[in-house]
Amino acid sequence: MRWQMSRRSSNIEDRRGISAGGAGGIGCVGLIIILVISYLTGTNPLELLQQVGTDTSVSTRAPAPASGEYDREKDFVSAVLGDTEDAWTRIFAADGQRYQPPTLVLFSDAVRSACGFSSAAVGPFYCPPDHKVYVDLSFFRELDRRFGAPGDFAQAYVIAHEVGHHVQTLLGISDQIEQLRRRMGEREANALSVRQELQADCLAGVWGYHAQQKNLLEQGDVEEGLRAAQAIGDDLLQKRSQGYANPESFTHGTSAQRAYWLRRGLQTGRVDACNTMREGEN
Numbered sequence: 001m002r003w004q005m006s007r008r009s010s011n012i013e014d015r016r017g018i019s020a021g022g023a024g025g026i027g028c029v030g031l032i033i034i035l036v037i038s039y040l041t042g043t044n045p046l047e048l049l050q051q052v053g054t055d056t057s058v059s060t061r062a063p064a065p066a067s068g069e070y071d072r073e074k075d076f077v078s079a080v081l082g083d084t085e086d087a088w089t090r091i092f093a094a095d096g097q098r099y100q101p102p103t104l105v106l107f108s109d110a111v112r113s114a115c116g117f118s119s120a121a122v123g124p125f126y127c128p129p130d131h132k133v134y135v136d137l138s139f140f141r142e143l144d145r146r147f148g149a150p151g152d153f154a155q156a157y158v159i160a161h162e163v164g165h166h167v168q169t170l171l172g173i174s175d176q177i178e179q180l181r182r183r184m185g186e187r188e189a190n191a192l193s194v195r196q197e198l199q200a201d202c203l204a205g206v207w208g209y210h211a212q213q214k215n216l217l218e219q220g221d222v223e224e225g226l227r228a229a230q231a232i233g234d235d236l237l238q239k240r241s242q243g244y245a246n247p248e249s250f251t252h253g254t255s256a257q258r259a260y261w262l263r264r265g266l267q268t269g270r271v272d273a274c275n276t277m278r279e280g281e282n
């Protein structure tokens with residue numbers, strides 16, 4: 001991907017190496033230990049936390065490079081985010097609307113957002129109430145090593161997918177889905193979540209189409225993205241972790257579905273081609 005040509009976004013918040021303050025900086029393991037002690041002794045966990053005090057083990061697994069050092073990963077993320085801003089600003093403007101870009105938060109280990117306390121293990125995510133995308137850069141290394149999906153376009157797709165959730169929020173789609181989900185049983189609600197995720201994949205593709213128009217894509221980039229979409233399909237993830245796939249518990253769609261919808265966005269470049277809710281769609 002020729003991302004060096006892209007405008008850099010300034011909507012980046014760098015929280016790497018900063019404690020998420022989940023429990024006064026004691027970290028997840030510390031918190032679990034405290035909860036166990038509290039359970040065994042019948043002590044209020046908040047009291048125990050006060051006794052432990054703050055800042056005993058702030059984890060800095062992936063700190064930001066020292067100032068002055070070139071930070072390639074951050075530069076890459078800023079370039080991709082900047083390009084999504086340009087693409088979505090144009091798409092929204094064509095419809096007479098104004099695009100309000102999200103903020104992208106870089107973090108390591110764990111982070112606190114309006115959606116609560118999240119460890120890096122959950123992977124990149126979007127939090128609708130604060131309009132922020134959260135990315136732990138170690139996920140990109142995982143995408144390469146664990147999921148066999150290397151390449152800068154694979155990483156860009158992941159960022160664009162989260163931005164896709166932001167677009168769904170701005171368009172009011174996420175709210176509508178949330179309201180419907182509340183009135184449904186678990187199985188139907190899961191199926192609707194899958195449709196929402198597939199739409200975010202398609203919207204990532206819509207960005208990819210615009211990046212293609214600007215000649216940012218190189219030979220093999222589309223395949224890189226499709227490989228990533230397939231690698232993080234629910235069926236594959238579940239087979240890896242439990243040996244079998246259980247379609248009812250899918251939350252993101254199968255590998256084939258994810259690749260289908262990403263390709264659909266990439267080929268059409270149109271938001272109205274991303275109607276994953278329509279009956280009879282893949």
Ligand SMILES: [Zn+2]
Pocket residue numbers: 161162165197200
């Ligand atoms: Zn998603």
